[in-house]
Amino acid sequence: MESTNFYERVYEIVRKIPYGKVTTYGHIAAYLGVKSSSRMVGYAMNSSHSISDIPAHRVVNRNGMLTGKFHFPTPSIMEELLENEGIPIKNDKIINFKDYLWIPEND
DNA sequence: TCTTTGACGCTGA
DNA sequence: ATCAGCGCCAAAG
Numbered sequence: 001m002e003s004t005n006f007y008e009r010v011y012e013i014v015r016k017i018p019y020g021k022v023t024t025y026g027h028i029a030a031y032l033g034v035k036s037s038s039r040m041v042g043y044a045m046n047s048s049h050s051i052s053d054i055p056a057h058r059v060v061n062r063n064g065m066l067t068g069k070f071h072f073p074t075p076s077i078m079e080e081l082l083e084n085e086g087i088p089i090k091n092d093k094i095i096n097f098k099d100y101l102w103i104p105e106n107d
Numbered sequence: 108t109c110t111t112t113g114a115c116g117c118t119g120a
Numbered sequence: 121a122t123c124a125g126c127g128c129c130a131a132a133g
């Protein structure tokens with residue numbers, strides 16, 4: 001359990017993502033202080049399959065592209081969930097991505 | 108213990 | 121503006 005501390009940090013932030021908003025791996029990594037290792041965030045998300053409170057569909061890459069859609073039960077789940085939250089998807093990427101971008105902060 | 112693999116991001120050409 | 125390559129660091133085999 002303790003070894004997954006890194007993952008827990010990621011999960012905690014992802015769970016903080018408000019409804020109708022999305023964030024990027026880079027921003028999460030930056031929040032953890034390891035912005036250089038944005039890949040670790042995505043890798044951690046891979047383990048999110050064990051958790052049910054992890055809205056991984058709200059996490060996209062810095063382009064706003066649904067790069068991880070293929071990791072869902074079905075590739076359409078991710079975009080459907082996002083559209084369900086009021087986030088339009090076009091060509092597997094979020095329209096007006098910056099407008100829906102949410103950045104984690106201590107606040 | 109060492110090697111390979113990534114749901115990424117940035118810089119250089 | 122587009123394309124290719126390198127870097128980061130942790131986890132699984």
